[in-house]
Amino acid sequence: MLKILGKASSINVRKVLWTCAELNLRFEREDWGTGFRSTQTPEFLSLNPNGLVPVLKDDDLVLWESNSIIRYLASRYDGAHLYPADPIARAPVDQWMDWQATDLNRSWSYVFLRLVRQSEEHQAEDETARSIESWTKHMRILNARLLATNAYVAGKQFSLADIVVGLSVNRWFGTPFEHPHLPAVSEYFDRLSDRPGFATYCRNGLP
Incomplete structure (x- = not known):
């Protein structure tokens, strides 16, 4: 059985849990991370030298980096409907997954740490404003993309990119800050509500 190391509140752990729900995979999960077992112990660092969750254990395979984990799960466990084998169909899925992991994530980091995590190290007004501006810019990019597809991020079919x-x-x-109205994003989020695992791992009250 798959073993997932990481607390269930982590956004990156939730990527893996939601993917397992889509693939109907059984798993065991262990709580690691802030508030639980430390990821800085020799035991954990031997699995992921970065000291971050999630970590996946599948028999002898140990894998870290959440996007790499979900790509692996879809590739191994009959998930071509989520991650196509055809390179042309797969390319936009990879593109938007990488965009989320780099550009989009980087934009919201500061303001999220300030307003949600209440980090004492992230209280600068100018940095907060820049983060909100950047995040909004990227969400407008997403809104335009969803207006174009009128469906999902990579195209007409739900994929790993949507997780x-x-x-x-x-x-x-x-x-909690004032958000511009992005109708395609709002409609998209409602569209995801029919997916297995969405209510449990995404729209579950956790940011």
Whole structure:
């Protein structure tokens, strides 16, 4: 059975849990991270030298980096409907997954740490304003993309890209500042509500 190391509140752990729900995979999860077992112990660092969750254990395979984990799960466990084998169909899925992990995530980091995590190290007004501006810019990019597809991020079919982007949209709505109206994003988020695991791992009250 798959083993997932990481607390269930982590947005990156939730990527893996939601993917397991989509693939109907059984798993065991262990709580690691802030408030639980430390990820800085030799035991954990031997699995992931970065000291971050999640970590996946599948028999002898140990894997870290959430997007790599969900790509692996879809590739191994009959998830071509989430992560196509055809390179042309797969390319936009990878593109939007990488965009979420780099550009989009980087934009919301500061303001999320200030307004949600209440981090004492993230209280600068100018940095907060810049983070909100950047986050809004990227969400407008997403809104334009969803207007174009009128469906999902990578195209007409739900994919792994919607798991990672959907969780970031959930974080957008869950971070308390004045948001511009982005109708395609709102409709997209409602569209995801029919997916297995969405209510449990995405729209579950956790930002």
